[in-house]
Amino acid sequence: MATATAPAKREELPDGVILGPQHNLQTITDKISDTVQKEPIGFMWLALFAFAFMLVNVLLLSIAGLLYWGLGVWGINVPVSWGFAIVNFVWWIGIGHAGTLISAILLLLRQRWRTSINRFSEAMTLFAVACAGLFPLLHMGRPWFFYWLLPYPNTFGLWPQWRSPLVWDVFAVSTYATVSLLFWYVGLVPDLATMRDRATSKWQQVIFGILSLGWRNSNAHWNRYEIAYGVLAGLATPLVVSVHTVVSFDFAAGIVPGWHTTIFPPYFVAGAIYSGFAMVLTLTIPARYFYKLEDMITITHLDFMGRITLATGMIVGYGYAMELFIAWYGANKFEMGMMWQRTMGLIRWEYYALIFCNVLTPQLLWFKFIRTSPLYLFIISIIVNIGMWLERYVIVIGSLSRDNMPSAWGRYAGTLWDWGMYLGTIGLFLFLMAVFARVLPMIAMFEMKLLLPGANPHSHETHDASPGGDSHGEKKEAHA
Amino acid sequence: MSTPSAAVKPFGLLAEFDTPEEILAAARKARDAGYKKMDAYTPYPLHEMTDALGHRHSRIAWLIFLGGLLGGTTGFLLQTWCATVAYRFNVADRPFYSWPAFIPVTFECIILGASLTAVFGMILLNGLPRPYHPLFNVDRFALASQTKFFLCIESTDPKFNATETRQFLESLGARDVQEVPE
Numbered sequence: 001m002a003t004a005t006a007p008a009k010r011e012e013l014p015d016g017v018i019l020g021p022q023h024n025l026q027t028i029t030d031k032i033s034d035t036v037q038k039e040p041i042g043f044m045w046l047a048l049f050a051f052a053f054m055l056v057n058v059l060l061l062s063i064a065g066l067l068y069w070g071l072g073v074w075g076i077n078v079p080v081s082w083g084f085a086i087v088n089f090v091w092w093i094g095i096g097h098a099g100t101l102i103s104a105i106l107l108l109l110r111q112r113w114r115t116s117i118n119r120f121s122e123a124m125t126l127f128a129v130a131c132a133g134l135f136p137l138l139h140m141g142r143p144w145f146f147y148w149l150l151p152y153p154n155t156f157g158l159w160p161q162w163r164s165p166l167v168w169d170v171f172a173v174s175t176y177a178t179v180s181l182l183f184w185y186v187g188l189v190p191d192l193a194t195m196r197d198r199a200t201s202k203w204q205q206v207i208f209g210i211l212s213l214g215w216r217n218s219n220a221h222w223n224r225y226e227i228a229y230g231v232l233a234g235l236a237t238p239l240v241v242s243v244h245t246v247v248s249f250d251f252a253a254g255i256v257p258g259w260h261t262t263i264f265p266p267y268f269v270a271g272a273i274y275s276g277f278a279m280v281l282t283l284t285i286p287a288r289y290f291y292k293l294e295d296m297i298t299i300t301h302l303d304f305m306g307r308i309t310l311a312t313g314m315i316v317g318y319g320y321a322m323e324l325f326i327a328w329y330g331a332n333k334f335e336m337g338m339m340w341q342r343t344m345g346l347i348r349w350e351y352y353a354l355i356f357c358n359v360l361t362p363q364l365l366w367f368k369f370i371r372t373s374p375l376y377l378f379i380i381s382i383i384v385n386i387g388m389w390l391e392r393y394v395i396v397i398g399s400l401s402r403d404n405m406p407s408a409w410g411r412y413a414g415t416l417w418d419w420g421m422y423l424g425t426i427g428l429f430l431f432l433m434a435v436f437a438r439v440l441p442m443i444a445m446f447e448m449k450l451l452l453p454g455a456n457p458h459s460h461e462t463h464d465a466s467p468g469g470d471s472h473g474e475k476k477e478a479h480a
Numbered sequence: 481m482s483t484p485s486a487a488v489k490p491f492g493l494l495a496e497f498d499t500p501e502e503i504l505a506a507a508r509k510a511r512d513a514g515y516k517k518m519d520a521y522t523p524y525p526l527h528e529m530t531d532a533l534g535h536r537h538s539r540i541a542w543l544i545f546l547g548g549l550l551g552g553t554t555g556f557l558l559q560t561w562c563a564t565v566a567y568r569f570n571v572a573d574r575p576f577y578s579w580p581a582f583i584p585v586t587f588e589c590i591i592l593g594a595s596l597t598a599v600f601g602m603i604l605l606n607g608l609p610r611p612y613h614p615l616f617n618v619d620r621f622a623l624a625s626q627t628k629f630f631l632c633i634e635s636t637d638p639k640f641n642a643t644e645t646r647q648f649l650e651s652l653g654a655r656d657v658q659e660v661p662e
Contacts, residue, residue: 025523025626025627026626026627029626157566157567158567159562159563159566159567161571162559162562162581162582163563163571163578163581165584167585168585168588171584171588171589175588175589175592178595179591179592182596182598183595185599186602190524190625194625196625197623197624197625197626198626209611213608213609213610213611214608214609214611214613215625216616216624216625217522217625218606219519219526219529219535220519220530220535220538220606221606221608222524222529223530223537223538224540224605225602225606226525227537227538227541227602228540228598228601228602231540231541231598232599235594235595235598236595238591239588242584242587242588242591249584446523446524446525449523449524450524454500454501455500455524456526456528457501457504
């Protein structure tokens, strides 16, 4: 942690290097576990923690007010009954998706650079899903009856309406939260064992001892572990696509203009990954700076993340273009009316702002000097985060306030309570990330070790291992 | 630490190596020498180790498949039963058994069933949670999760002999061989 003397100029590694050349088994273990077990709490961490904790209190107050006075404190009313709550829900769920993309999809695609950011982004996924879950829960008005959504035998003789995308959503999001938690925890177990073995104080030994389940790095265990982890990645990949597809069904299955389009599922999934990568950049850039992780989360990592952000941003841009084109080509006057509202009507300023944030700004990522500059990337990532929030705002608020029938039109504005909830969840998210960075290894140690040259020799049995013989720096993946 | 006790049979003999090449070579030689009850303990998974030890690859993938199958079947049958038996609800005269609408939830149930099986199956088949194990009696074993590579031949192996096995492990180039008290 940068307590007092952070050197003015940080050494960045050359292009294409994903792990500092000075690293070995010892330095990787020391660096990552000492951040948790030895380094003192720094000023910047404390500042972030205090700021986030303040916002967590804002969240608690907002929830208390909501529960005391009821949903009326929010700006929602007929016709706009889905206000900030749904905007924020989709925004947070989308942010979570990059974590799964990094941990699962990039694993299956054998992108070795994912190793140093996967733990961090999985944590991000988990906390983002926690924030997301709050919104539909509280939007129900009487959240203590949330279990009415679940299929269970009850005295009313009622069962869920299985044809409703909202019920699908309950299953999709709860499955996603569960699988994300499992994936994250399984990835942590071997590292928790390392922490246990390095712990010097009794309470650390006990806590890490319990959490690591007695993991002892046995090959028989590793064998099952790798298969299970690989399969889990294979399961999480279609899962993450299904989750945001189902989220988009919440809209697309309705006949509201601007929602009822077939492009919604792919364009929502791309948007989710887009905003998620922006959030990973927003978080890793300060984290690598303050924890001096430049030789593990290298400039090459930032470059690659910038490219994915650009690619998904282009898909999102294509989605916007198609919405406009199909509205015109389909000659549906309600769709065309909605697109008029977006480009020239009620919601135009939000729409132009979102085009600026999501389509124009990421074009800067074509330039390598932008992609390899932590500062520029950080700024762009913030702009994209804002843009993706605006996108959902335009979709939800724009369509609901300008429905098919002009006599049913209405206006919407978020109230102080809406903003309190929104900022509060950002606080909760930062709070959880800050705590995570201090109590758990934020980079997967055992996987980083697999990036070392010669870490996994594949000397074939025919020419039995002459020391250093066949281990020419070429390694298999962390999980095959 | 490693004072041989005549009364209690040790858990096994633990050999320590510095590099993955050394331990892989050692494991192969131990396998060829006929040792079966042994295991390697490494800071990260070594992909050739299972073959080097002569162990069978885990078949947990089949268990996960069954978990997914069970999850999906349960999910689909639950929806079908709700919609056609327990709570028939006519929506615009659409069929009660509207199976295409049941696919998203069925899919999520497959994923959930398979994931839970993968994680808990892996943990339970590994015999975890098990906070205590004889190997933890050896101080240097703490390095197995950090920097060093260990090979343990267990005393339950029919070929195990405290003296001969120790000599054998030393001949493999282990930097240290320690007895693991039970």
